[in-house]
Amino acid sequence: MSELALAAFAAEQNVHPRTQERTARFAAFSARFDGAAYLAALERRGVRWLPRSSRAYPPLLRAVADAPSGLFLRGAGDAELLARPSVAVVGARACSGYGAQVARTLGRDLAGAGVVVVSGLARGVDAEAHRGALEAGGPTVAVLGCGIDRDYPAAHAELARRIAETWLVVSEYALGVEPAPWRFPARNRIVAGLTRATVVVEARERSGALITADFALEEGREVYACPGEITSALSVGTNALLKLGATPLTEAGDLLELFGLRAPAGAEADLTPAARAVLDALDASLSADELVRAVSVDAGTVAAALSELELAGLVGASDGVFRRTGR
Amino acid sequence: MLARAITHALVGLDARRVEVEAHLQGQTPSFTIVGLADRACQEAKERVRSGVRSAECEWPLGRITVNLAPASLRKEGSGFDLPIALAVLGASGQVPRDELERHAAHGELALDGRVRAVAGVFAVAEGARRARLRKIICAATCAPEAALAGVEPVPVWHLAEAVAYLRGELEPEPVAARNGAEPPSWPDLADVRGQERARRALEIAAAGGHNLLLAGPPGTGKTMLARRLPGLLPDLDSEASLEVTRIHSVAGVLRAEHPLVTSPPFRAPHHTASAPAIVGGGRGPRPGEASLAHRGVLLLDELPEFARPALEALRQPLEDGVISVARAEGTALYPARFQLVATMNLCPCGARGDPAVACSCSAQRLAAYANKLSRALLDRFDLLVAVPRPRARELAGERAESSQAVRARVLAAQAALASPPRRSDEANALLTRAVERLPLSGRGRSRVARVAATIAALAGSGVVGPQHVAEALSYRAPKELTSL
Numbered sequence: 001m002s003e004l005a006l007a008a009f010a011a012e013q014n015v016h017p018r019t020q021e022r023t024a025r026f027a028a029f030s031a032r033f034d035g036a037a038y039l040a041a042l043e044r045r046g047v048r049w050l051p052r053s054s055r056a057y058p059p060l061l062r063a064v065a066d067a068p069s070g071l072f073l074r075g076a077g078d079a080e081l082l083a084r085p086s087v088a089v090v091g092a093r094a095c096s097g098y099g100a101q102v103a104r105t106l107g108r109d110l111a112g113a114g115v116v117v118v119s120g121l122a123r124g125v126d127a128e129a130h131r132g133a134l135e136a137g138g139p140t141v142a143v144l145g146c147g148i149d150r151d152y153p154a155a156h157a158e159l160a161r162r163i164a165e166t167w168l169v170v171s172e173y174a175l176g177v178e179p180a181p182w183r184f185p186a187r188n189r190i191v192a193g194l195t196r197a198t199v200v201v202e203a204r205e206r207s208g209a210l211i212t213a214d215f216a217l218e219e220g221r222e223v224y225a226c227p228g229e230i231t232s233a234l235s236v237g238t239n240a241l242l243k244l245g246a247t248p249l250t251e252a253g254d255l256l257e258l259f260g261l262r263a264p265a266g267a268e269a270d271l272t273p274a275a276r277a278v279l280d281a282l283d284a285s286l287s288a289d290e291l292v293r294a295v296s297v298d299a300g301t302v303a304a305a306l307s308e309l310e311l312a313g314l315v316g317a318s319d320g321v322f323r324r325t326g327r
Numbered sequence: 328m329l330a331r332a333i334t335h336a337l338v339g340l341d342a343r344r345v346e347v348e349a350h351l352q353g354q355t356p357s358f359t360i361v362g363l364a365d366r367a368c369q370e371a372k373e374r375v376r377s378g379v380r381s382a383e384c385e386w387p388l389g390r391i392t393v394n395l396a397p398a399s400l401r402k403e404g405s406g407f408d409l410p411i412a413l414a415v416l417g418a419s420g421q422v423p424r425d426e427l428e429r430h431a432a433h434g435e436l437a438l439d440g441r442v443r444a445v446a447g448v449f450a451v452a453e454g455a456r457r458a459r460l461r462k463i464i465c466a467a468t469c470a471p472e473a474a475l476a477g478v479e480p481v482p483v484w485h486l487a488e489a490v491a492y493l494r495g496e497l498e499p500e501p502v503a504a505r506n507g508a509e510p511p512s513w514p515d516l517a518d519v520r521g522q523e524r525a526r527r528a529l530e531i532a533a534a535g536g537h538n539l540l541l542a543g544p545p546g547t548g549k550t551m552l553a554r555r556l557p558g559l560l561p562d563l564d565s566e567a568s569l570e571v572t573r574i575h576s577v578a579g580v581l582r583a584e585h586p587l588v589t590s591p592p593f594r595a596p597h598h599t600a601s602a603p604a605i606v607g608g609g610r611g612p613r614p615g616e617a618s619l620a621h622r623g624v625l626l627l628d629e630l631p632e633f634a635r636p637a638l639e640a641l642r643q644p645l646e647d648g649v650i651s652v653a654r655a656e657g658t659a660l661y662p663a664r665f666q667l668v669a670t671m672n673l674c675p676c677g678a679r680g681d682p683a684v685a686c687s688c689s690a691q692r693l694a695a696y697a698n699k700l701s702r703a704l705l706d707r708f709d710l711l712v713a714v715p716r717p718r719a720r721e722l723a724g725e726r727a728e729s730s731q732a733v734r735a736r737v738l739a740a741q742a743a744l745a746s747p748p749r750r751s752d753e754a755n756a757l758l759t760r761a762v763e764r765l766p767l768s769g770r771g772r773s774r775v776a777r778v779a780a781t782i783a784a785l786a787g788s789g790v791v792g793p794q795h796v797a798e799a800l801s802y803r804a805p806k807e808l809t810s811l
């Protein structure tokens with residue numbers, strides 16, 4: 001019960017739980033703390049408490065040097081979900097269309113193969129990874145940098161709701177804790193700590209995603225980085241990781257090997273001749289107009305073919321540019 | 328002595344009969360206007376007094392009272408100058424009173440007695456026709472406009488001419504209603520190189536009257552394309568033509584030499600325009616840009632730069648095709664059934680969609696940009712097309728198809744759409760699958776179905792097939808605009 005008291009006390013003092021364990025004021029707070037009442041309050045909000053002392057506490061996270069004293073859980077998923085094979089997919093918030101596409105495809109392929117996709121519910125890469133997992137109907141876990149009852153950013157309230165419908169939203173912060181810049185690096189250590197491997201999709205020079213990668217390296221976990229254009233500011237962080245020895249990641253299969261899993265063999269889609277021709281021409285990211293010229297058919301036919309390929313999950317679009325979702 | 332002149336006041340687009348009564352009595356000189364006249368109308372006193380003297384008529388000595396009846400109706404503007412002057416001259420016996428009552432009159436007076444045109448002559452002349460008056464005395468410059476309403480105009484350049492006419496000393500030249508307006512010369516689609524997808528979307532928008540949003544980095548020809556839409560549309564039929572002419576008359580934007588509007592109007596307000604400037608209102612009230620674009624095209628260039636209230640105010644006309652401006656004295660209704668075309672960048676810095684430049688926008692700025700457009704407004708666009716920057720070799724390509732060729736297809740498709748095509752079973756199945764797989768709302772579904780019908784009509788097909796639905800699906804909102 002003292003772990004729950006610690007989380008509640010830290011929330012009240014607006015500090016991180018790790019700094020408070022041995023203070024006299026915490027001892028005083030702990031003495032008068034009514035754990036049962038607090039647990040009842042949590043239950044009314046549909047939140048569960050998973051203390052470090054529990055057997056269900058994820059073993060990988062327990063192994064981390066400064067593992068959280070416990071996690072608050074929200075959602076229909078079981079705590080056992082946190083112990084399943086999992087991968088963190090993180091990256092820039094203001095990602096490019098390419099980054100968004102890669103994150104979504106990774107999320108979809110990993111979750112489709114049964115690997116839990118862990119990320120931070122932030123804008124950009126994080127959200128795309130969650131969405132990809134949801135699209136595949138596979139498992140995903142969102143780790144918050146604020147109180148378990150808050151949705152941050154607010155624009156992702158709906159995404160959080162959809163994740164909680166089947167899977168889990170977790171946080172080490174108790175009810176009502178406001179998001180603050182210093183809480184996000186602490187959140188990233190949980191993202192890295194929960195998983196066997198961390199994938200950085202796109203990162204600027206001083207991205208929060210690199211903090212996640214640092215935590216992963218410190219704990220001896222695998223770090224993967226997606227290669228990007230060497231001239232893009234969004235690739236500076238990932239390319240730096242690659243230089244330091246991170247494994248380049250080009251498809252979800254690279255990761256699945258780690259768990260001894262294989263991508264489910266997708267049935268070859270039944271495509272119309274026009275869609276087949278457009279897919280064959282799509283060897284780089286191309287605009288619809290470039291496809292019109294490459295395939296030599298009219299714009300209407302290309303538009304119909306692109307819709308067909310999108311519905312079949314073979315092509316994604318961003319900012320008017322189309323690319324394959326995988327090779 | 329009492330004399331009466333007849334004119335009309337505008338409430339919205341509606342002309343209400345107003346009787347201008349002038350009464351002359353006693354010896355003490357004074358001049359009063361009563362009957363809820365606004366400031367411009369009160370100032371008529373000075374113009375009328377000076378105008379009457381300039382027309383070499385006598386300003387009657389004594390107490391002159393002018394009453395604008397009905398007194399409950401607010402009279403606005405300077406169009407009452409001419410009837411007031413004629414009523415005063417009638418009361419002092421300088422023009423025959425019975426002759427005066429057989430005419431409507433409308434016009435502003437200059438200090439030297441010249442008669443100036445006032446906005447809304449067409450609507451006022453229509454009121455005169457309904458009031459069974461055969462002739463309207465108005466400024467010569469706007470006489471062709473009055474003639475369109477089916478009333479014989481008496482064109483006058485000067486108050487003295489009006490006086491001479493009423494005395495039977497002068498017969499003004501008859502004015503023919505000039506219907507044949509010169510077709511406006513729209514820019515040609517042949518000038519647009521590349522951009523096959525956006526051109527295709529423009530053609531579909533023209534054929535089905537769909538609202539179109541073009542999003543892409545600056546300099547890719549979004550505005551250039553949008554400006555070529557009116558050139559793809561058919562001319563207005565005679566009923567629509569009169570409707571549009573009435574609105575443009577009240578707003579005072581008709582061209583004197585070609586008053587009848589026969590081709591679809593095109594309006595492109597600047598993004599600093601206020602909500603009343605766009606939907607109408609203000610003192611008067613006056614029709615806004617949305618009403619001026621009635622039966623035509625409203626282009627909002629740089630959509631997110633418009634003030635949020637101005638954009639939200641457009642939701643009512645986009646739904647009902649009419650704008651009601653409520654005032655204490657009543658509600659003015661302005662028709663506003665227009666086709667909306669808008670352009671925007673994909674991000675605040677404008678670099679998204681441009682392979683040559685990296686976007687420097689932060690996540691917060693991107694989110695704020697997307698939030699500027701409410702989902703409700705985005706939902707009103709049937710076609711949303713991202714226009715990425717073309718590569719140089721596309722720009723060097725040959726001249727593309729001309730507006731004339733595209734317009735021929737559009738006209739054929741519009742004729743075919745008179746009886747909407749049926750959807751095949753495969754098309755319905757694809758639509759259902761799309762609703763399951765894509766973020767597509769119920770409204771989104773019916774929008775895709777409508778666009779698919781237009782695509783089928785353009786293809787000359789009597790049945791909407793799956794390929795038509797698939798193409799329609801590709802013009803739905805890109806996810807960058809709906810979620811970031």
